[in-house]
Amino acid sequence: MYSRKVIQKFEETLNNPQAHNVGRMDTNAKNVGTGMVGAPACGDVMRLQIEVNDKDVITDCKFKTYGCGSAIASSQQMIEMLIGKTLEEAKNIKDREIAELLELPSIKIHCSVLAEDSIKKAIADYESKKT
């Protein structure tokens, strides 16, 4: 049911969370955007936080995810894609890319959709603080 990539990402994150951007940032900081999506009733909740510099580049990310192995692996994959990108580039990350990289089966596509949603929400939160 799970691809080798999902299992690898999941286990790396589980066994060494600090090195894999698990954590939280100050939600109120001006240079931090937070996006939390999903619901306990659906079996997954993803919280993504991005730290953005004055050139609109994402310099760091933190996440925590409640969900299946694919949801946790998708979060990890998303983080790898986000760091170093500008906000405009980040907005163009599609759930399909994450799903393809992780070889998610169709029953798990919602995990990558959740990741894309969390990026959009985190950026929107950051931008709302700037204005």
Next chain:
Amino acid sequence: MKSNLVYFDYASTTPVDPRVAEKMHECLLLDGNFGNPASRSHEFGWKADEAVEKARLHVANLVKADSREIVWTSGATESDNLAIKGAARFYKDRGNHIITSKIEHKAVLDPCRQLEREGFEITYLDPDENGVISLENIKKHVKDSTILLSIMHINNELGAVNDIEAIGKFTRENDIIFHVDAAQSTGKLPIDLSKLDVDLMSFSGHKTYGPKGIGALYVRRKPRIRLEALIHGGGHERGFRSGTLPTHQIVGMGEAFRIADEEMEKDNKKIAKLADLFWKEVSGIEEIYLNGSFKNKIPNITNISFAYIEGESLIMALKDVAVSSGSACTSASLEPSYVLRALGRADELAHSSIRFSFGRFTTEKEVKMVAETTKRVVHQLRELSPLWDMFKDGVDLEKVEWVTH
């Protein structure tokens, strides 16, 4: 199989006992007992028939029935189908109402759904918070048109035990046919059908260290219960179930049930000790909930909800341990367990349940190892869980407005 993999899923199936496998081997080859038990014209047939009848006696003995009351089937699923559809269709002139519960196995629920399509009316009872179906609840829903009640003896996800003795007394007095799915019971709880007022009872070979693909249905003779057969062709098993009898499977189930009769006490003592040890080890973990009640469950099954962790990720993290979340038949879907939902568990607790089930070959070393691993990975997964953060921050998750997708 990988030797470092620990099997804690005995409620979904058990390995065949080596003594059973040996008996089965004797019924396969040319120089063994391979004949067709229905062949009346030569010794190959007679010998096979003898082995089948001996096995039938072993099954009957374990549940204190007459061997003529045991009908071979392909498994508990077929037994449930034959009992429920067979009785409903035969007795349809008496009434069209059937009572069962929401936490039955799918092998009971799906035949009930089929009967609904055929015009029967089915009442699905709610269990209490521990997964038990009370007699009071049954009484409340009985009508003049009620012909059949189907309630499981032991719930396969929780291990919760129903009082089939009291329920049987009531159904007998009220002329309602009583079917019990006892797939999880054999070798775990004593069953005495000479005393119980149960009319139909389903058994499985592979839940009791016998082979898969074989089961039996108990069909009471006094008072006589009749059924409309599902499978026709040759009139085997007194017309209840046609088809050539699989001697090796039957002999396997017979031997497995004979051993169960002999070793039930020993097995149960050992498993109860292991279950106590396991709970002692894991119960120190914060925010975990036992599904079911120690007062009324078999020790073989320990079903725990780990709050703020999703069950599938927990199973994945417990990679050297074979456990299941909910029933194996439904765990391919993303739905939380329908059994836990019926208990009124919140979704996040239903999503996070794991069934640990122990058996004859479980060792103390394995129990300690699994308990240690469970403690470790629960801690790790909570480090990853935003819900755990929120719980620790004192946020009421019920009041959060979630962004569903």
